[in-house]
Each structure stands twice: as structure tokens, then as C-alpha cells.
Amino acid sequence: MTALNQYLTGLLLQSPWLGVAVMMNNYFHDVATALMLASGFTLYTVYRMQIPLNDQIATLYFLRIFKKMVTLFRFAFWWIIIGGVPRTVFYVAFEWNHFADKQQVPALMVKHVLMAAAVVWGVVAWRRLKQKVTVLRESLTQETRALLDAD
Numbered sequence: 328m329t330a331l332n333q334y335l336t337g338l339l340l341q342s343p344w345l346g347v348a349v350m351m352n353n354y355f356h357d358v359a360t361a362l363m364l365a366s367g368f369t370l371y372t373v374y375r376m377q378i379p380l381n382d383q384i385a386t387l388y389f390l391r392i393f394k395k396m397v398t399l400f401r402f403a404f405w406w407i408i409i410g411g412v413p414r415t416v417f418y419v420a421f422e423w424n425h426f427a428d429k430q431q432v433p434a435l436m437v438k439h440v441l442m443a444a445a446v447v448w449g450v451v452a453w454r455r456l457k458q459k460v461t462v463l464r465e466s467l468t469q470e471t472r473a474l475l476d477a478d
């Protein structure tokens with residue numbers, strides 16, 4: 328065990344509250360991931376619903392949801408990134424699985440490659456959607472656009 332992990336283990340042994348804080352942080356890292364995926368999925372579903380209708384009301388409805396989902400997506404994304412830092416720092420002291428031992432390292436790599444691929448795919452999908460949002464926004468009448476901007 329490295330000196331840092333020994334030090335962190337000592338801190339965790341002294342303070343159960345620190346343990347609770349790390350546990351909650353790790354839990355919220357997972358929750359934020361679910362939130363981010365759910366925001367993308369919801370948005371995609373609403374977009375698919377907008378296509379066949381394609382009138383002013385359906386477009387306004389979609390663009391309003393888009394605005395909210397972008398906020399939720401950004402919030403979840405930064406939450407994941409920021410919460411990932413203490414999770415990484417405390418990983419060996421707090422989460423290391425002694426049954427899987429060193430074999431968990433390649434497993435962690437596989438998980439992170441999969442996650443990175445999902446994030447890259449997600450970013451590409453969001454960028455494409457942004458282009459469609461620009462087109463849809465321009466298709467609104469001045470009156471409907473004013474309703475959207477009033478949000």
C-alpha cells in the first residue's frame with residue numbers, strides 16, 4: 328500500500344463521517360451517470376415524436392424540453408467529472424475489492440474504455456442534435472420564438 332493510501336485509510340478509520348461522505352460521493356457519481364443517460368434518452372424520444380408532427384406547437388414543445396435537458400445534462404456531466412476526482416483519490420483505500428485483487432485493474436480499464444466510448448458517442452449525438460435545433464428554431468414564427476425565449 329502506498330503512503331497516500333495508508334494515510335487515507337488512517338483518516339477513514341478515524342472518521343466514519345469521512346467514510347459516509349466518500350460513500351455518498353460515489354453513489355452520486357453513479358446517480359449522475361444515470362441522470363445524464365436518462366436526459367439523452369428522453370430528449371431523443373421527444374425529438375422522434377416531434378418529427379412526424381413537425382408543426383409549430385410540437386417544435387416549440389421539443390425546443391422547450393431541449394433547453395431544460397441541456398441544463399440537466401451539463402449539471403450531471405460536471406457532477407460526474409468533479410465527483411470522479413475524490414472517487415479516484417479514495418478508490419484504493421475505500422473501494423478496492425480484495426477478492427478481485429489485481430485482476431480488477433484490467434476490468435476497470437475495460438469499464439472506462441466502454442464509458443469513454445459512450446461519452447464520445449453521446450457528445451457526437453448532442454452536437455448533431457444541436458444543428459437540428461438551430462434549423463428547428465429558425466422554422467418558428469416570430470410569435471412562437473418569442474414564447475420560447477420567454478422561458
Ligand code: HEM
Nearest residue numbers: 356357360404407408411412414415418422435438442446
Ligand atoms: C462522463 C464520464 C464518466 C462516466 C459516465 C462515469 C461513470 C461511472 C460509473 C457508472 C461508475 C461505476 C462503475 C461500477 O461501479 O461498476 C464509475 C466508477 C468510477 N469512476 Fe467514473 N465516470 C466518468 C468519469 C469519471 C472521471 C472523469 C473520473 C476521475 C476523475 C472517474 C472516476 C471513477 C472511479 C475512480 C470509479 C471507481 C472505479 C470503477 O468502478 O471503475 N469517472 N464511473
